[in-house]
Amino acid sequence: MTQLSDTAREYSRANAERFRLELHELLRIPSVSTDPAHAPDIQRAADWLAANMTDLGLDKVQVMPTAGYPVVYGEWLGAGPDQPTVLVYGHYDVVPAEMADGWETPPFEPVEKDGKIYGRGATDDKGQLFIHAKALESYLKTAGRAPVNMKFLIEGEEEISSPNLTPFIKANLDLLMADVCIISDTSMRTIDEPAILHSLRGMTYLEVEVQGPTDDLHSGLWGGATHNPALALVEILAKLYNPDNTIAVPGFYDDVVPLTADERAMIAKTDLTEAQFKQSTGVPAIWGDADYNIRERISARPTLDINGLWSGWSGPGPKTIIPAKAGVKLSSRLVGNQDPHKIYDQIKAYIESIAPPTVTVDVKLITTGKPALFAFDIPEMQAASRAYETAWGASPVFTRGGGSIPVVAEIADLMGIPVVMMGFGLDDDGLHSPNERFSIEMFHRGIETAIVYLDELAQL
């Protein structure tokens, strides 16, 4: 079978530029799932992907409706029932991007510069999901067959926490059933340090709104006897953390599985220095729980972050009001075995317990995702490790990811299969930030690694 994968790798090299130009087409579609105004673009992205998947040789390609944005499905089952079936999960939706945020080039007009493709979604996740489509194409357009069966499940709501994906998987469990799931939606530190993730953080995302007066008030006429709702919110939020930067919500850490000495030793291998962290983020100094190293803080420990904060007048010039309302978006990244709903209940109860009687406070759950954790000594993980050695040219480390891909825990639970997270991004690709980018070299190495991994899976 090795010969098939060699031929497929050659094909992928010969078609490298075309693969990138196709990716540019997909990046040009502003499929922003967080903003309902982009609904038509979401549909366009799904249609484009379905057409591309049909062209490369997948069967039964369909844009399948959900209660929200559609799922693109396609399969190639020509390897037969004796070979394993691989399910590739990815997402074609992206987060918002506007020039005003600091983009140097328009976010939906991809450009190649300094060996990178710049554009919203380049690394998260259009570029990475495309790797697996092009890996399969490289087999089908050379040998006419691949070493394993493949199914693609590409959703359009990952950036809004996949509200309709679990019902979709449940309703289509037979169609989607596989032996292993591959997801490429994560990153490594440098090109020489490939990483396979065996854990992801979960999430509880909520919104809090504080209301003081019925309408905005003139701060001169009413200031001094009115509890400013922005001040009330600030006073509540300042109590979310203890002075040692641990989270003050009672019970928050109760279900966290402690890190073992062995795992801490493994994590230490991929730790960042303070200088590296500052270099990547631009912060003047690091922060956090001093009992844990930097890598542990950003991947193996839970967090509670303010994602958005608003009240009153933020336009140009002064406006002398006491705002009627103040609001915040808050999200907590969770680790095994924290339960997102239990955490929500704890945060809500705590905020309500510290809210003053001078305002009304409304706490609302926005979305949740379970944390995921897999063993890394199973055959599917070890096969992936060998694929990197062959095609990437470096042995990968197994690490915990700090981000959340809610579907990972769901697929593992519903199908009873392992999920192998082969991330082909770089930690500083700027995903969710201005000037998001994807390394061209990593895009092509990723395709070759994916080609070899299918071969390795066939030999298990």
Added chain:
Amino acid sequence: MTQLSDTAREYSRANAERFRLELHELLRIPSVSTDPAHAPDIQRAADWLAANMTDLGLDKVQVMPTAGYPVVYGEWLGAGPDQPTVLVYGHYDVVPAEMADGWETPPFEPVEKDGKIYGRGATDDKGQLFIHAKALESYLKTAGRAPVNMKFLIEGEEEISSPNLTPFIKANLDLLMADVCIISDTSMRTIDEPAILHSLRGMTYLEVEVQGPTDDLHSGLWGGATHNPALALVEILAKLYNPDNTIAVPGFYDDVVPLTADERAMIAKTDLTEAQFKQSTGVPAIWGDADYNIRERISARPTLDINGLWSGWSGPGPKTIIPAKAGVKLSSRLVGNQDPHKIYDQIKAYIESIAPPTVTVDVKLITTGKPALFAFDIPEMQAASRAYETAWGASPVFTRGGGSIPVVAEIADLMGIPVVMMGFGLDDDGLHSPNERFSIEMFHRGIETAIVYLDELAQL
């Protein structure tokens, strides 16, 4: 001279509806000074006012340039040098208003309903400044003369704290010089409780920006070791107040002139009950420094309010970022003898002293205004009191105003004259809020009171 004022009052009654229709025309111009996009509307409002003032009989009417928006000036000096000269100050600019804020009718399409004129600027200050123009018209169109000389100084930048007014007054001191200044830009509690203000609060308005990472970061990849700048800002702001709701900035109260027992007794006459305060504002409970009654808190004591707060994503749906920046607009209402620049220095020094090393903090002064305080036993104040008794039908109380009209202290300082603040608004007119309104009855009573006041001044 009494006969002249009687005739003028009759004229004002006969022309009541026309006066209101003219005011509607002025209210239709969205002369929002806080938003540069409205610059052409500012000019239109100035031109409209100049034309109206020329029509009513003022001389030398001019739209005079400043470094910002223009001043409208006009004079009538026909009473001769033996009679006092009255300077009327007002402003034709307004704060922003949008339907989305909760307006029941379009803010720049005035309507009359339930005895009120609804529209942005109805009470603050287009309706109130118009009272004095129509009072003078009522003399000039009947007797052909007024009992005193008059000058009008109507500016277009009050809502952005009059950045160019002091230089304008200094440059035109001879032109503007008068014996007394009248300003109608304040309010009373009910129509039966007219009030003359002898004090106003000053202001220090500042902006604070906190920067953490260079760009927004993915909260999954970097959360746990990055001090969220919104959290850092929240932690700073939560330290601005002490637990007893006094302001924690060191030195903040040093220059506050203590209220005397006599003044506190006078203020107690106009105090609000907690029920009245809740009724007017919609807050669930009052707040503030328990050592002072409600009226003292909102007029005779300094404040520090959050006017605007922003960070990260406030649009629909979740966005899982650590924002790069967080910002706040803060303003402090000051009382005699607090110095706005000294207060700014104190707040800035305090914020910088508590800012953590994990973020950078930038404190910026936006604008200042000095507090004002006048004796109320002087002839010009007592003459105003008599005018209310005659034309309003009730004896006014002398009170302190909680708002800020920066020009009051400037006029008093530069011209060495008293400023009589005859406010014809109601406390619940909703100025700076949705559905701003002005009582039609008070508009007309105000014109008659202004007519009689000119007569009273002539007899001093």
